[in-house]
Amino acid sequence: MNLADTPDEAAFRAEVRAWLVANAPPKGSPDDFSQGYGVGDGPDEELFLERSRAWQAKVEAAGFAGLSWPKEYGGQGGSQSKEYIYAQEQSRLGVTTEAFDVGVRMIGPTIIEHARDDQKAALLPPMLRGEEIWCQLYSEPLSGSDLASVRTTAIRDGNDWVVNGQKVWTSGAHYSKWAMLLARTDPAAAKHKGLTCFIVDLETAGFDIRPLRQMTGARHFNEVFMDDVRIPASAEFGAVNDGWHVVLTTLRHERSIIGGGHHGPTFAELAALAARSGDGSDRSRDLVDVHIGDRLLDLLDMRVQSTLSHGRDTTMESSVKKIFHGRHISRTVRLGLDLQGAAGMVTDGTEGDHWAHEALNAPMYRIAGGTDEIQRNILAGRVLGVPERKK
Numbered sequence: 001m002n003l004a005d006t007p008d009e010a011a012f013r014a015e016v017r018a019w020l021v022a023n024a025p026p027k028g029s030p031d032d033f034s035q036g037y038g039v040g041d042g043p044d045e046e047l048f049l050e051r052s053r054a055w056q057a058k059v060e061a062a063g064f065a066g067l068s069w070p071k072e073y074g075g076q077g078g079s080q081s082k083e084y085i086y087a088q089e090q091s092r093l094g095v096t097t098e099a100f101d102v103g104v105r106m107i108g109p110t111i112i113e114h115a116r117d118d119q120k121a122a123l124l125p126p127m128l129r130g131e132e133i134w135c136q137l138y139s140e141p142l143s144g145s146d147l148a149s150v151r152t153t154a155i156r157d158g159n160d161w162v163v164n165g166q167k168v169w170t171s172g173a174h175y176s177k178w179a180m181l182l183a184r185t186d187p188a189a190a191k192h193k194g195l196t197c198f199i200v201d202l203e204t205a206g207f208d209i210r211p212l213r214q215m216t217g218a219r220h221f222n223e224v225f226m227d228d229v230r231i232p233a234s235a236e237f238g239a240v241n242d243g244w245h246v247v248l249t250t251l252r253h254e255r256s257i258i259g260g261g262h263h264g265p266t267f268a269e270l271a272a273l274a275a276r277s278g279d280g281s282d283r284s285r286d287l288v289d290v291h292i293g294d295r296l297l298d299l300l301d302m303r304v305q306s307t308l309s310h311g312r313d314t315t316m317e318s319s320v321k322k323i324f325h326g327r328h329i330s331r332t333v334r335l336g337l338d339l340q341g342a343a344g345m346v347t348d349g350t351e352g353d354h355w356a357h358e359a360l361n362a363p364m365y366r367i368a369g370g371t372d373e374i375q376r377n378i379l380a381g382r383v384l385g386v387p388e389r390k391k
């Protein structure tokens with residue numbers, strides 16, 4: 001199997017790389033907008049959002065946003081593999097686009113596949129230009145892995161729907177304008193059948209968004225309470241009671257994003273740390289393991305890209321890569337902490353802070369977008385054809 005770029009892909013990669021090198025703020029520079037992220041809330045977050053918006057607008061103006069989206073909605077009409085190449089190159093430079101990922105990379109493609117033309121025309125261009133941020137109101141306190149069991153209800157009342165319930169772990173709801181909501185519209189139907197998706201404006205009366213502080217100290221996600229939130233029938237997204245089908249599209253994109261690119265500390269950071277921390281122990285074997293893991297991730301990336309460029313479904317590749325990626329980050333971080341000895345436990349404004357933050361953040365990659373166990377269930381059922389055990 002030849003996983004190398006085609007000549008067209010190689011030319012596109014070179015173009016993207018040159019543009020990013022010329023335009024992306026260097027990691028660690030005063031303009032590096034990803035620095036404010038994850039530190040906490042308040043001014044750091046505001047600065048992060050301001051710079052993220054400016055970056056998204058710049059990418060759009062340069063013609064690198066919505067690479068596979070239809071031209072009439074602000075996209076470039078290109079292939080999925082171009083999207084993938086752009087994301088790979090951007091991630092290689094450590095550019096964080098997290099504020100826009102849920103919209104541009106998960107909900108945007110879902111809107112293109114399932115929404116009405118008027119919804120596409122109104123919502124997609126401002127999303128691509130970085131003017132409006134989106135979040136997904138899916139998970140609930142008792143419905144994470146078993147998402148189809150959501151209990152938030154939307155009851156039809158004249159020309160409106162009235163929504164009541166609670167969501168949790170909603171990334172970015174506190175700074176989003178729009179949300180994609182999954183709610184139960186037919187309580188009598190089988191659990192996957194009575195669900196509908198809606199596009200909701202978070203400024204609508206009845207939303208109560210309460211940020212949750214996670215163990216890194218950041219406030220990345222929220223609890224969202226809905227108390228008689230009235231939304232118009234025009235907010236329906238996809239067919240009524242067919243919401244499960246719509247949500248699966250977002251989840252497919254989410255899996256490939258969380259598992260895609262390289263996140264967490266880089267091998268270069270780890271090697272530099274090892275060179276400085278001479279405690280006499282030989283960790284070369286561990287370093288080689290991490291280096292091999294990096295290379296395997298590159299190869300998995302190439303495989304996803306090649307599958308996309310042949311127009312095939314990437315369920316298998318995305319789930320395998322997501323599992324491997326989460327484990328790889330945990331292993332890299334553990335070695336980074338080990339190399340610092342006791343200093344690795346201290347957060348005092350020095351380098352240890354960075355590694356402590358990464359250590360506290362690492363479990364996230366194995367939960368968000370479907371846990372490792374759920375990815376394994378997907379691989380067992382949908383790829384290997386293992387029958388589900390009768391309950």
Ligand SMILES: Cc1cc2nc3c(=O)[nH]c(=O)nc-3n(C[C@H](O)[C@H](O)[C@H](O)COP(=O)(O)OP(=O)(O)OC[C@H]3O[C@@H](n4cnc5c(N)ncnc54)[C@H](O)[C@@H]3O)c2cc1C
Pocket residue numbers: 135136137138139140141142143144145146168169170171172221364367368369370371372373374377
């Ligand atoms: C950083 C982060 C951001 C997130 N952002 C969002 C967001 O923006 N919007 C949103 O809606 N949600 C979001 N989530 C929620 C995420 O989708 C859920 O956390 C995830 O689906 C797991 O659900 P849960 O936390 O309820 O765990 P549970 O489903 O309660 O699972 C608990 C444990 O049981 C295991 N388990 C459950 N079912 C099975 C099974 N059938 N087979 C084997 N093992 C099983 C799980 O693997 C896990 O180890 C986010 C989560 C994180 C960590």
